[in-house]
Amino acid sequence: MVDVLERPATRNEPPPEAHGPTGLLKWLTTTDHKVIGLSYTVTAVIMMVIGGAFAEIIRAQLATPNGTLVSLAQFNELFTMHGSVMIYLFAGPFAFGALANIIVPIQIGAPDMAFPRLNALSYWLYLTGSITMLSGFFTAGGAANFGWVGYAPLSNSLNTPGAGADLWIGGLLLTGFSAIFTGVNLVATIFYLRAPGMTMFRMPIFTWNMLVTAILILLAFPVLTAGLIMLYADRHFGTHIFSVAGGGVPVLWQHIFWFWGHPEVYILALPFFGMVTEIIAVFSRKPVFGYKGMVFATISIAALSLGVWAHHMFTTGVVLLPFFSAMSLLIAVPTGIKIFNWIGTMWRGEVWFSTAMMMSLGFLVTFLIGGLTGVYLASPPLDFFTHDTYFVVAHFHSVVMALVMAAMAGLYYWGPKITGYLLNEKIGRVQFWFLFVGTQVFTLPLYLVGLRGMPRRMAVYPHDPQWQFLNDLSSVGAVLIGISTLLFVANLVYSWKKYPAGANPWDGQTLEWFTTSPPPHHNFYRLPPIRSERPTWDYNHPEHRALPHGRRNGDGA
Amino acid sequence: MKVEARFLLGLGLFFGVVGLIYWLWSGEDAGGVMLGAAMLLGFLPGGYYLYWSRRMTPRPEDDPEATPATGAGVVGAFPSTSIWPFTLGMGAFVTVLALVFGIWLLVPGLSLVVWALLGAVAESRRGGHV
Numbered sequence: 001m002v003d004v005l006e007r008p009a010t011r012n013e014p015p016p017e018a019h020g021p022t023g024l025l026k027w028l029t030t031t032d033h034k035v036i037g038l039s040y041t042v043t044a045v046i047m048m049v050i051g052g053a054f055a056e057i058i059r060a061q062l063a064t065p066n067g068t069l070v071s072l073a074q075f076n077e078l079f080t081m082h083g084s085v086m087i088y089l090f091a092g093p094f095a096f097g098a099l100a101n102i103i104v105p106i107q108i109g110a111p112d113m114a115f116p117r118l119n120a121l122s123y124w125l126y127l128t129g130s131i132t133m134l135s136g137f138f139t140a141g142g143a144a145n146f147g148w149v150g151y152a153p154l155s156n157s158l159n160t161p162g163a164g165a166d167l168w169i170g171g172l173l174l175t176g177f178s179a180i181f182t183g184v185n186l187v188a189t190i191f192y193l194r195a196p197g198m199t200m201f202r203m204p205i206f207t208w209n210m211l212v213t214a215i216l217i218l219l220a221f222p223v224l225t226a227g228l229i230m231l232y233a234d235r236h237f238g239t240h241i242f243s244v245a246g247g248g249v250p251v252l253w254q255h256i257f258w259f260w261g262h263p264e265v266y267i268l269a270l271p272f273f274g275m276v277t278e279i280i281a282v283f284s285r286k287p288v289f290g291y292k293g294m295v296f297a298t299i300s301i302a303a304l305s306l307g308v309w310a311h312h313m314f315t316t317g318v319v320l321l322p323f324f325s326a327m328s329l330l331i332a333v334p335t336g337i338k339i340f341n342w343i344g345t346m347w348r349g350e351v352w353f354s355t356a357m358m359m360s361l362g363f364l365v366t367f368l369i370g371g372l373t374g375v376y377l378a379s380p381p382l383d384f385f386t387h388d389t390y391f392v393v394a395h396f397h398s399v400v401m402a403l404v405m406a407a408m409a410g411l412y413y414w415g416p417k418i419t420g421y422l423l424n425e426k427i428g429r430v431q432f433w434f435l436f437v438g439t440q441v442f443t444l445p446l447y448l449v450g451l452r453g454m455p456r457r458m459a460v461y462p463h464d465p466q467w468q469f470l471n472d473l474s475s476v477g478a479v480l481i482g483i484s485t486l487l488f489v490a491n492l493v494y495s496w497k498k499y500p501a502g503a504n505p506w507d508g509q510t511l512e513w514f515t516t517s518p519p520p521h522h523n524f525y526r527l528p529p530i531r532s533e534r535p536t537w538d539y540n541h542p543e544h545r546a547l548p549h550g551r552r553n554g555d556g557a
Numbered sequence: 558m559k560v561e562a563r564f565l566l567g568l569g570l571f572f573g574v575v576g577l578i579y580w581l582w583s584g585e586d587a588g589g590v591m592l593g594a595a596m597l598l599g600f601l602p603g604g605y606y607l608y609w610s611r612r613m614t615p616r617p618e619d620d621p622e623a624t625p626a627t628g629a630g631v632v633g634a635f636p637s638t639s640i641w642p643f644t645l646g647m648g649a650f651v652t653v654l655a656l657v658f659g660i661w662l663l664v665p666g667l668s669l670v671v672w673a674l675l676g677a678v679a680e681s682r683r684g685g686h687v
Contacts, residue, residue, distance in 0.1 A: 020638040029638040112635045117642045117677060124646025132653060163657050170653040177649070191561050196617030196628035200560040215568065219595050232656065255587040299564070303571045306595055307579070310588070320583040327575075522635070527625045 031116035034519065036123050037102030038418060043127055044094035048404075050134070051085035052485055054078050059442075059478035062471050065463050075459035076145035077137070077164070083148030084168065087264070088175055089130045091403060095271035096182050096217065097126060099410050100210045102418055104186060106512040107204045109195025109530070111522035114188035118181050125178035133171025136164035144168035147457065149261070150231065152242035152253040157235040166235070169228050176225045183217035186210055195511070197530035201295070204510040204533060205288055208295050209274030212302045216263045216270070219306060224260035227253065251316055258309035266305040269399070270298060272406035273338060276360040279413050280342050281534075282506050283357035284349030290341040291533055297334035297341075304331045314383045321380045328378035335371055339364065354506070355428030359409035362436040363402045370398030373447065388457075391450025394443045401439040401481075408435065408488065416501030420517045424499070427491040434484035442477025445470035509534030558619060562606035569599020639680060645673035 021029055030036060058078055061067040070078065105113055113119045136143030141162030146154045150168070153159060190203070190211045203211075231253065233239040240246020242253045281288045288294060307327040310319035342364060351357065373395040376382045386392060408431070416422045449470040454461060461467055504513040514536045515524050528539040537544070576592030579585075617628035648669030655662035 026638075028643045029640045031636050031639055031642070111632060116636055117639050120639065120642035121645055124643055125649060128646055128650035128653075132650070166657040170656050174649060174653055193632070194618035196623035196625055197621065198618050199621050200564075200619075202621075215565075219598055223591060236656075252587055255585075255591075259588070259591050299568070303568055306572060306592070307575045320579070320585070323579060323582060521637075529624055531621075 031112070031120050032521065033101050033105050033113045033116065033119060034418065036119050037098055037100075039123055040093055040097035040101060040126065041099070041418075043123075043130065044090050044098050047085050047089040047130060048094070049485065051082055051090055052482065054082035054085065056478055056482050058082060059475040061459060062461075063475040065468055066460050070459070072459050073142065073145065076457075077143045079457055080144050080147055080168075081134070081137075084133060084144070086400070087148060087268070088172060089126075089133065091268045091400065091407075092179065092264070093126050093175070094407055095268060096179070096186065096210065096213055097122065099275070099414060100186060100206075100213075100271060101182070103414055103512055104207050104210050105189055105193065106417075106515065106519055106523050107207045107510050108190060108193065108198050109511050109524065109527050110189055110193035111524070113185045114193055115185050119185050122178045122181040122185070125174045125181070129171045129174030129176075129178060131171075132167050132174060136167040139163040139167065149257055150253075151257075152231070152234070152250040153244075155231060155235075155253075156243060166232070169232050169235075172228055173225060176221050176228070179217050180221050180225075183214040183221070186214035187218070190214075195527050195530060197535075198511075201292065202530060202533045202535075204274075205277040205291070205294050205298075206271070206274035206510075209270045209277075209298050212298050213267050213270045216267050216302050216305070220260040220263040220267065223256055227256035227260070230256075251313070251318055254313050254316065255309070258312045259306075261312065262309045263302075263305045265399070266301055268403060270302065272363070272403045272410070273298070275410040275413070276363050276406050277338075277342065277345075278510065279356050279360045279409050280345050282413075282508050283352045283354055283360075284346045285352075285507070286345055286349040287509070287532075287534060287537075288341070289344030289347070290337075293337055294341055297337040300334040301331060304334070308378075311378055311383070314380050315387045325378055325380055329375065332371070332375050332378075339368065354412070355423070355425050355432060356409045356413040356506075358429060358432045359405045359412065359435075362432060362439075363405040363409065366398055366405060366436070366439055367402035369443070370395055370400075370402055373398065386450060388455055389450040390446045390454045390456055393456050394446035394450055397446065398439075398443045401443065405432075405435060405439070408432075411488075413506065414512075416505055417512055417517050417519070420501055421495065421497055422499040422501045422505060423491050424495045427487060427494060431484050431487040431491065434480050434487060438477045438480025438482075438484055440477070442474050442481060445473040445477075449474075504536065504540070507537075507540070509537040511535055514539065558606055558610035558613065558616065560619075562603050562610050565599045565603030566607060567599075567603075569596045569603055572596040572599060636680070639677070641673045641677040641680060644669055644676065648673055 020026070027035070027039065057070060058075070061069045061075060101113070101119065105111070134143075139162065141164050143164045144150070144160070144167070146160050146165065155165060190207060194203070230239070230241045234242050234248075240248040242248050242250050244250060277288055277294060304327055308324055308331065310324045311328045313319050314321060314324070373391070377386065377392065377395060412423055412428055449467055450456075452466060452470075454467055461471075501517045503516050505517075506513070510533075511527070511530075512519075514528055528535050532538055572592050573596035576589055576596055579592060580589030583589075617623040620627065648666055648671075650666075651662055651669060652666030655666055
């Protein structure tokens with residue numbers, strides 16, 4: 001069935017309602033971006049719970065020096081699959097598959113994504129890729145166990161035989177294509193389906209960030225896919241691309257992997273930067289401070305992120321240290337601009353400490369810790385000292401736990417738009433404190449144990465009172481984070497269809513808050529005039545139209 | 558369309574300059590090639606957009622004064638339901654499993670892929686284009 005759509009303002013009647021199958025068949029055949037986005041959301045949250053469960057087992061194992069909860073081989077599988085599930089199957093797909101899929105078309109006044117069937121295909125590739133990767137646990141040799149980075153020659157068929165590694169490669173191929181298709185879809189949607197008056201520099205910051213993320217996906221993911229095909233060929237077809245024995249170069253895998261891997265960090269981060277930008281502006285009752293500065297900072301971060309891949313390879317001794325160090329340090333500048341602008345947005349605003357806002361502030365603090373320790377690691381002398389220790393693990397987990405807080409902020413903020421119902425704010429605030437305190441208790445001791453020399457990826461460690469104390473503290477933090485996840489699930493159950501949201505519960509600024517919650521089939525009955533980057537606010541508050549630098553009408557400053 | 562063109566061309570230019578500096582300075586080929594390819598990904602679509610942005614009237618979404626009525630008319634044709642993405646996804650799934658569990662799985666896998674592609678094309682023809 002194909003709907004030929006006209007622009008909302010010219011219609012005399014509502015757009016065609018959803019028709020066709022219902023129930024399971026609807027889920028299998030839908031091409032509606034909101035239903036696909038919801039499928040992504042549910043799948044990604046399940047992946048987060050699975051990856052989180054792996055993390056809890058890892059922390060339980062490390063609570064004592066000679067933990068016996070899991071075997072050494074199982075520990076290798078657990079940390080490999082924890083990283084793989086969280087990076088490949090949760091954080092990325094949640095950002096560009098779930099929230100962007102639902103929100104971007106509505107924010108720009110589009111009826112759907114540009115290629116609805118390709119969008120559905122992306123979801124099925126993501127789901128089947130996830131199943132493929134996780135099914136390694138059910139094979140005789142167990143799941144992949146060479147770390148989430150799959151370094152050669154550890155990942156070749158001699159050192160890692162068995163189906164688990166091949167399923168890891170196959171799963172990544174499927175989810176990689178899923179990401180590439182979503183990237184194409186997002187770029188086409190943003191370039192071709194914006195509403196009249198929605199110029200590029202009136203797009204919400206979240207949409208801008210998703211455009212830049214989509215470009216990064218298109219630059220980075222094909223490289224990983226090519227690398228995986230080469231790795232599979234080395235494992236099964238007798239090629240020697242990554243093996244010294246046949247004249248290959250093992251470090252080439254690291255170049256290829258990290259040429260994808262570092263932009264991937266920003267593919268994960270930029271969508272969440274966009275989310276908190278929207279949330280901080282709405283809950284401060286102000287426009288985004290320094291809108292164009294934010295856009296150019298995002299573009300700068302993305303551009304620089306493609307030139308820093310080998311800062312993960314400083315200790316190989318075969319990379320150009322000054323180039324990669326300088327490029328990596330430069331990223332701190334646009335990131336600093338963003339943090340300055342977030343604070344500028346809150347400055348003199350009427351700040352409303354909702355759960356979404358508190359999660360965003362938690363993101364800001366935690367990301368600052370992760371970002372600053374990243375600046376240390378961009379310096380080769382410091383990196384040589386801390387490489388492959390828990391300091392790196394702590395830095396990375398400060399960053400990604402900040403993104404988890406931003407993801408939670410996004411769920412509390414946009415969840416009502418998607419479902420039509422609000423979540424309980426009291427439970428949300430309790431969840432926030434468990435998550436925020438748990439994150440710091442989890443990560444900060446890991447910095448210290450890393451500086452004291454504890455290597456990463458080890459299942460047992462020598463009896464050292466300092467190491468054990470810091471590991472115990474970190475494990476307590478992991479338990480607190482686990483409780484926060486359970487509180488979120490409890491909130492979902494407790495608030496189920498209890499608090500109707502209405503179209504605009506937060507007095508939002510962008511187009512998604514103009515339509516109903518949940519939006520109708522093809523999103524809009526009508527559109528407001530678009531004269532700034534916050535058309536819904538302009539429509540609802542004609543007396544407070546957006547002025548530069550967050551000033552309002554009548555402000556003397 | 559001009560902003561989209563400048564955005565992509567700017568990225569391509571940046572990757573080109575950085576790639577050249579990197580390749581001349583390091584002499585390492587893999588990174589040079591990948592940055593060169595990144596430059597092309599900016600230049601090819603960016604050049605296309607620049608070419609057309611000079612030959613077309615501004616679209617309603619590029620006009621800051623446009624109202625919803627300015628853009629009156631058909632937006633496009635959007636399929637509301639289709640079984641073919643699911644079929645194609647399952648075909649890709651089975652094809653990838655053939656990498657692990659045996660080449661015989663390529664037969665059902667690729668059959669599903671071909672069936673889904675034909676089905677999707679036929680569905681598009683039935684639905685018509687705008």
